Amino acid sequence: MLEQVAKGRTAFGARGIIEALPAKADGTLDEAAVDDTLIGAHLELQRLSSEFRQGPRLRETLAPIFASLRAAGSKTLRLIDLGCGVGYALRWLAAHRALPDDVELIGADFNPALLGLARAAAEAEGLPVRFVEADALKVAAEAPSGAVVISTGAIHHFRGESLARLLETTSRSAAACVHVDIKPSWVAPMGAWLFHQARMRVPLARHDGLVSALRAHTARTLLDAARAAAPAWSFGVLDGRVGLLPIVRIMHSLVGVRAELAGDVEARMGRLARRLWPSGGLSS
Numbered sequence: 001m002l003e004q005v006a007k008g009r010t011a012f013g014a015r016g017i018i019e020a021l022p023a024k025a026d027g028t029l030d031e032a033a034v035d036d037t038l039i040g041a042h043l044e045l046q047r048l049s050s051e052f053r054q055g056p057r058l059r060e061t062l063a064p065i066f067a068s069l070r071a072a073g074s075k076t077l078r079l080i081d082l083g084c085g086v087g088y089a090l091r092w093l094a095a096h097r098a099l100p101d102d103v104e105l106i107g108a109d110f111n112p113a114l115l116g117l118a119r120a121a122a123e124a125e126g127l128p129v130r131f132v133e134a135d136a137l138k139v140a141a142e143a144p145s146g147a148v149v150i151s152t153g154a155i156h157h158f159r160g161e162s163l164a165r166l167l168e169t170t171s172r173s174a175a176a177c178v179h180v181d182i183k184p185s186w187v188a189p190m191g192a193w194l195f196h197q198a199r200m201r202v203p204l205a206r207h208d209g210l211v212s213a214l215r216a217h218t219a220r221t222l223l224d225a226a227r228a229a230a231p232a233w234s235f236g237v238l239d240g241r242v243g244l245l246p247i248v249r250i251m252h253s254l255v256g257v258r259a260e261l262a263g264d265v266e267a268r269m270g271r272l273a274r275r276l277w278p279s280g281g282l283s284s
Contacts, residue, residue, distance in 0.1 A: 079104065082149055185242050233257060238253040
């Protein structure tokens with residue numbers, strides 16, 4: 001693993017984190033220590049999501065999409081969080097009754113330690129959220145006409161062919177998507193480093209903030225990849241315009257829907273649609 005990160009852009013920070021983890025006799029990392037590190041970092045990032053108002057941002061974007069799907073006759077409405085981690089986004093939506101009760105909330109991840117914590121939190125809070133160790137897009141494909149795939153802080157991990165494959169598969173598996181991530185700008189790397197150094201206690205969480213800012217896709221990259229991969233969909237990037245003061249809105253969201261839904265979704269978004277880059281609406 002150390003050899004894999006040695007030549008990376010942020011190799012120094014990653015190497016230090018890995019070297020601090022205990023190893024087993026065979027030289028592999030101790031799984032329990034790795035899980036504890038991931039859990040600690042995700043709990044820190046959960047606090048960050050709260051401070052950056054990820055929940056309200058998702059609510060204002062998702063509510064018109066699900067209203068449009070219901071009006072179009074979709075029988076099963078399902079929200080699937082890709083790479084849900086400890087489930088903060090879905091638990092916030094459930095706790096605030098941000099979506100109608102007939103929308104199923106499902107978090108999908110491949111890390112059982114994070115899913116265990118997500119399930120325990122949802123149970124303790126009495127929230128109707130299901131967490132599964134599965135491919136989110138396979139879960140979406142079970143109800144393709146009424147499924148919406150979301151992610152928060154995950155899409156920058158998909159690059160090149162993997163980004164195209166994610167978007168193309170989403171267009172076959174679901175009816176809409178909303179991917180929230182850091183918005184690249186001249187100030188983003190510096191701001192991410194300062195903020196995470198000041199607020200985060202877990203080294204991995206500090207490191208992740210800078211890496212995410214460096215790897216984040218521009219609105220143009222997301223839009224071009226989406227249109228090429230899913231020509232039957234319409235897209236826009238909410239808050240995709242960087243502007244003179246990028247610190248005002250530091251997140252943007254790739255929003256996509258099947259083309260036949262675009263007009264109705266735009267109308268239901270109201271004034272929010274004006275913030276869709278580049279045209280103030282959803283387009284193919």
